[in-house]
Amino acid sequence: MGRTMRRWLLALGLLGSLTAHAGSPVWALHGEHNTVYLAGSVHLLRANDAALPAAFERAYAGSRALVMELDLGKLDQLEAGSWMMAHGTLPDGSSLRKAVGEERYRRVTAEADRLGLPMEAADRQTPWAIGLELLELQYMQLGFDPEQGVEQQLERRAQADGKPTSGLETVTEQLGVFETLSPEDQARFLDLVVTEMHEVESETQSVVAAWRTGDARKLAALLGDEYKSFPTLYRTLVTDRNRRWLPQIEKLLKDKDNYLVVVGALHLVGDGGLLELMRKDGFAAEALN
Numbered sequence: 001m002g003r004t005m006r007r008w009l010l011a012l013g014l015l016g017s018l019t020a021h022a023g024s025p026v027w028a029l030h031g032e033h034n035t036v037y038l039a040g041s042v043h044l045l046r047a048n049d050a051a052l053p054a055a056f057e058r059a060y061a062g063s064r065a066l067v068m069e070l071d072l073g074k075l076d077q078l079e080a081g082s083w084m085m086a087h088g089t090l091p092d093g094s095s096l097r098k099a100v101g102e103e104r105y106r107r108v109t110a111e112a113d114r115l116g117l118p119m120e121a122a123d124r125q126t127p128w129a130i131g132l133e134l135l136e137l138q139y140m141q142l143g144f145d146p147e148q149g150v151e152q153q154l155e156r157r158a159q160a161d162g163k164p165t166s167g168l169e170t171v172t173e174q175l176g177v178f179e180t181l182s183p184e185d186q187a188r189f190l191d192l193v194v195t196e197m198h199e200v201e202s203e204t205q206s207v208v209a210a211w212r213t214g215d216a217r218k219l220a221a222l223l224g225d226e227y228k229s230f231p232t233l234y235r236t237l238v239t240d241r242n243r244r245w246l247p248q249i250e251k252l253l254k255d256k257d258n259y260l261v262v263v264g265a266l267h268l269v270g271d272g273g274l275l276e277l278m279r280k281d282g283f284a285a286e287a288l289n
Contacts, residue, residue: 024053024055024287024288024289025039025040025041025053025055025056025211025265026038026039026040026053026055026056026058026059026287026288027039027268027275027285027286027287027288028059028285028286028287028288029249029253029278029283029284029285030253030283030284031252031253031254031255031283032253032254033255033256034252034253034255034256034257034258034259035062035258036249036252036253036258036259036260036261037059037062037063037258037259037260037261037288038249038261038263038268038274038275038278038285039055039056039059039150039260039261039262039263040211040263040264040265040267040268041149041150041151041262041263041264041265042149042150042208042211042265043146043149043150043151043264044139044144044145044146044148044149045144045145045148045149045150045208046143046144046145046148047143047145047148049208049212050148050153052150052153053211053212055288055289056150056154058288059260059288060154060157060260062258062260063163063257063258063259063260064163064164064257064258064259065163065164065165065166065257065259065260066154066155066158066163066164066165066166066259066260066262067165067166067167067168067252067259067260067261067262068151068154068155068165068166068167068168068261068262068263069151069167069168069169069174069262069263069264070151070167070168070169070170070171070174071165071166071167072151072152072155072165072167073155073158073159073165074165074167075171076171079171080171080175083171083172083175084129084175087126087129087175087176087179088125088126088128088129088175089124089125089126089129090124090125090126095123095124096108096122096123096124096125096126096127096130097123099126099127099183099187100127100187100190101187104187104190104191104194107194108122108130108134108190108194111134111194111197112130112134115134115137115138115141116137117133117134117137126186127183127186127187127189127190128178128179128181128186128189128190129178130190131186131189131190131193131194132178134193134194134197135193135197138197138200139200142200142201142204144204150262151262154260154262168244168245168248168249168261168263169241169244169245173244177236177237177240177241178236180236181232181233181236182232185230185232185233188230189230189233192230211265235272238266238267238270238272238273239271239272241267242267242272242273242274242277243272243277245263245267245274246274246277246278246281249261249274249278250278250281250283253283
């Protein structure tokens with residue numbers, strides 16, 4: 001299970017997978033009158049390793065507008081925080097200790113102490129919410145910063161250039177997927193996060209290096225099909241969202257302008273991946289080198 005969860009951590013916080021035949025993190029889909037560039041994203045990068053692959057420059061320059069999972073240009077942090085408080089908090093009379101059991105709670109407490117998270121606040125959070133918070137703190141401790149991630153870089157550039165931005169989903173839709181997990185799956189998610197947090201850095205470095213050089217075979221070997229070891233989580237976080245996004249992307253292909261669509265790279269490939277779904281609907285994708 002060790003390698004599997006490290007890969008899940010990458011999927012949730014950083015990067016998904018590409019097929020063994022991909023040569024670029026950016027793909028071009030052609031409509032009758034336009035092109036939609038579909039790019040796989042690394043959501044967090046280190047400041048000293050934040051330069052994007054050249055294909056992003058070509059796709060950005062050739063697009064009228066930028067489309068992301070969330071429209072970061074219009075993201076209301078207060079609204080997002082309020083939503084998390086309302087939905088990531090356990091009901092009165094409950095606690096994380098009661099929800100996950102004494103042994104699991106002990107392990108969570110150890111990780112929270114290491115990362116500087118007071119358990120007084122954490123004890124009121126749902127298992128999925130505390131799992132996400134621990135994961136975020138771990139990446140921050142390792143120096144990975146969402147401000148240096150692909151979307152944040154492109155969004156800042158789009159704002160400076162006056163290029164329109166939009167999102168495929170809202171904060172509520174994105175975070176709300178965790179609420180749909182059963183209590184058992186939420187506890188399992190928390191278990192996996194806690195079990196393998198200490199081994200994130202080395203594998204993250206390998207994945208980012210392979211992504212940057214377009215070494216898709218290496219990415220496939222690192223990430224592969226083991227995501228499906230947790231089918232419910234894979235379906236909730238990836239497949240179901242892909243199907244919700246698909247009509248929006250196909251609508252862009254009926255426009256006259258070009259678009260750059262940036263999503264976590266896990267969403268691009270595999271069973272139920274966007275490239276497969278687009279191909280089934282008659283849209284062939286080519287890697288943009």
